[in-house]
Amino acid sequence: MQPSFARRMASRTLWRQRSFLSTLSRSTTNQNYVCNDCLRKSRRIGARYLHQGVTPTPSIDHRPISHPAAVNSTSIDKHDDALLRSIFDSPDAYKSFSSRTPKPHTGLFQNRFLTTPNGFIIFANSCLKKARRVVDRVSRATSQEDHIRIIKDLDRLSDLLCRVLDLSDFIRNTHPDQNFVIAADQAFQSVYEYMNVLNTTTDLYTSLKSAMFNPVVVGHWDEVSKSVGRTLLADFEKSGINLPDRSKQRFVSLSSDIARLGRDFVNAASTANPYITFKKDQLNGMQPWTINSLSRITNSGIVYLPVRGPVAHHALQTVKDDEVRYKIWKEQQTASKQQINFLENLLKKRAELARLVGRESHSAVTLADKMARSPEAVTTFLHSMLSHTRPLADKELTALRAQKSKLHNIQNPTVYAFEKDFYLHQVVEQEKRLLGDPDISSYFSLGTVMQGLSRLFTNLYGIRLVPRETAPGEIWNDDVRRLDVISDTEGHIAVVYCDLFQRDGKNPNPAHFTVRCSRAIDEEEIIEERLEEGGSDGMATARNQEGVLYQLPTIALICDFSTPPGSSTPLLGFNEVTTLFHEMGHAIHSIIGRTRFHEVAGTRCPTDFAEFPSILMEHFARAPEVLGLFARHYKTDAPLPQGLLQKRVKIGKLMEHSETYQQVLLALLDQELHSEKALDKKFDSTEVYRRLERAYGLLPLKEGEEGGSWQGYFTHLFGYGGLYYSYMLDKAIADKVWKEVFVGDPISRDAGERYKEEVLRWGGE
Template structure:
């Protein structure tokens, strides 16, 4: 938590997105992280390419057949074919990007960022403008001053975030260390200024005066009032009204929590990073996986890494049960110093909550979220547990049946055996279904083409390739797409960094580098934006003539190309990943609110994943896949029977995975409860008690259980909000079933979803968005019962599965 405005910008900026945390392949892992885990095999490219014959990619007909239901113009047909070509063929992209010479520009076309030194110039330019805004708000006295205060504070937030968000993205992504260092300095200078702002109450006093003046409020529309309430609540939640001594304590605690959190994430490790075995003890593992390990002695001693994909692979395949148990127990044990870090973090969060008059950190975090309170979250999670357990038990029974084949005298599957017998169930299913590999039908270009075609049908917008200028992108692999609406023209810019390369963070992510915001004529005159005084990033006028800064988005993935080919082919899980991240992007694209503060994904954290999870349903829909899923060499459509087999395989253990996620969310709630301030607080006992009470797989007699919470790093990034993914999944499942399942490419359904949900960004109560979309006004009114009902929605899907 950060004080006041600093916290506001952080929570509404890049940190709102999924944190860059290396996925764990331990005990319980969220479905999203499982999907992001890198494959293992003889190379980082993955085993699915080993036996695939490769032929060169054919040339693409620019007027290839477009699926029916949309009449594309010749220009649109060309753009549609070009989209596939530039992602499938490096040569095609090179030809396209070099066709028209362009003058050099800066990163994202920001005119300041042509060199590393430009970051400080850019930061100072924004800080100079920010100080003018702060001065004007602090001196506000007249009614006219107070009427414009929401707009001024939103502009202030935008000025700071445009440096912080862009700089933080570059310092985590750019390959040039000079740019990384410069971006970090720019970030720190703006962050320090925010801390200075939070030592004075001038902004809060001015905002409060405006909010409590009925004459002023009458001049504001619904969105302005919503932004005002949110800003005021954030100031108050961050201790702005505390006595000076308590306020200083608040700032100290906030800084300590930030440092403890970073240390906790960075130090995440098992007590023993390696276990040594002789090769014969690892019988069952793939030989090339063992051979790929960096530490094997001449005498044949293997240093097996406990964490990561290799350790997980060992749990799945090693025949020796004692070896598997030793690996599993090592995976469960965090170093004592890591537990101390975690418990210090939890206690200081709890102390900070008490300082601002709340019972717990979770209570502070949830006050402005969909759930509203820890009690509501617990109600939802226990509803999910009770409704999901019967279906999870059925899946566990399949694993138990697998063990009973080899050990009928003790068919109980213990926790350390789960991965081994589940792997056998998966292998049997692959044998029965033919292990369908459908990646040849999903070249990256066809998937991008399919996303554009889907968005055209649902929302009347399409993705159009755009040449980049020298200096605009941070790597030659990055492709720029302009988002074009059939009613409003140019509405967004998306930079796609999707290809695997050495040194790149492999975790998929969506970044809003800059948010949408309306720029009024007064600001245009003041800043001389149309005369070259702006930073140079994309702007456009909407159909009403209002000038908007366009949302600028970066999508990061880590897709590889098969050996001997230039065409990247995606596994079905990778297709789902891309759809998921594009779900965040479409929220940013369509949610072009007048205010930066509530644009796109700047909504409550427990609503932010809903659009992206809903997009996963589209990725599995035969009607949607028929828009684009064609063999990359023959152009033959994806056979439906292959798709059905692949989807069926993906549903294996779906309910038990959901159940385990609910347990992790309960752990998150308990660790961020008032328990953290008790002298007897022991996070390990909390973790073990939850597993004993609700776990699907028992421990063997004499086992105490582990301390896995010590490297459950999401505890820092989410901090009382880990339930969000489950809540949004239940909502997305319900919306898919009631709005889209009958006709997933319906323009009527797409427009309804766009108008009731996407276009609002964070400016409307999410319960109102969902209630209006589903025709359920009672969801807005029934604060007590709605969380429990959403818990039941997950069970409806389980029944369908």
């Protein structure tokens, strides 16, 4: 169980969710189980890392996808639209744009405190000072007026803590300067410790409870205020507020231990052995230049092959020697003992914390306020999905068996788990030859995709993405682009920082971070900020149509897109296009979910609903009508032929059901590991993993193989503990909404307005 006072901090990776009551409470295909985002990341069909040059676009005589004009087009809109493409496609264009107007030096995200690493400590202390004043006011609440404003006060308290926690968490995971990383971590830890104390502060709970059970006070609240109040009250009770003092101290201690172990588990994920050695001639089948490019080839002809990453994946796909591939696969399945210890200690402490607050398991605690409600409901749902998906997955695997039979001239062969990548690669290459190698990345330069997202949002919601120059100190790397989100009716409504380019040392996993949520700022708070030394933190704010001042959602998108050799224009594979649409789905939830309360803004919703907007965006990425808004060849500007798209989509769906089935197994593993079994003296996470693999695995293990300890790499167990089923549940919801609302006219303003008004604008309300 995570501590829970500021309800829920969404730092997507969205898999990093906690709550002040939930704050004050949030891989690769050569592994058995991977999340869909990581799958997309790994499927850069070796070429992006391993081949030299760019595959030429095949000549296909097909009808091009039609390109409707964007709505509400003005000369300014057209300028912004063209600029959006150029700054992502051309480094020179961005350099020229960003240097047009000299700007004064500022801090990260224009936060006036964050000009130096030490500014994080000053920023944290400033927010803690304000937070303590709010705590004192709520704790001393006696009058009716005090109780009427208590929801607003607690929401501000949540926001003050999350301002530091969300921003610091992002910087400590992203910033290239270790001095900033260390300072951000210190700021995070200081606020996190204070938050843990607040989780068990009885005076806050007593004041809130008094307000919630006073009919006169409640009569002054609207439905959203009542809902936020109920949530805060439930979160306090879930966090052991009624425990004896000694147990409260244990709660705080366990919460801190869980946070530390979780970070260690995520940061230390590695195989037991980072390299495996082979003679060069044992790697027959791999691209020769790939072998020669390895930096640790000795004069004796021994190759040090990294166990994880694109080179290892390429080896599993192409090396002809079964024993070599098996050795690589075996090493990939074996997590280090240290990593397993981190995981099992984390699981045991979560289970202990759950027992401390009267629940049988961590999963039971986590699910109590989610859509699924209970571990039993989740398990029933997952087993239902297994039964539905298994026959479809088995049918897909017949292609692998057929390929093995063809290559080795044997009847009804068994394909083992370690052989999957090899035979799947053969099947994919065969399909590409039959279909004419439908590479469509030339139609998806990063600039055109960003342009397409803006045009889609203009059609659906009347908002657009506008490039904005950054000030010195505002961004953490020169590759970062800032976009302001502009509404036709409300003006400036959000800020998005796009860190999308590949670079050394960068975490390659795609992610969405909410650095700061939307929230209404009342006049009393404005006056208070003016009286503070130096004023507010300086981050973006704007007034809405009613004149209410809002702090604007501030979002960071992280991807790892590469540029082809010899080119300055990044070209995206179709899986990468889908990934960018997915992450932007989280962003649009934050952008449009501009609620009065921080507690329910944007992605601060039940975790098993948070993936719905992002998965729905994947449907848009595959719709011809949407692709018609932007998909053009980066050199010739020719539109993407429909036939070429259909061929690429066909290849992408070769193992669609098998991937879904693996996701379900991953979610079952998550439930098993977060059950009450974690407190058993003989608890063994490796045995849990192997038992599931034996019972439900799609492909058998090699004879005599006992299985691996891959769960040690399943880092989502920390952020999504007990909630990994969310992706499957939200996929079912997204599929249904797509069919009932958008099929037929996916760029319809009527459909977009309906979805915006009925879902997005409410955030987590």
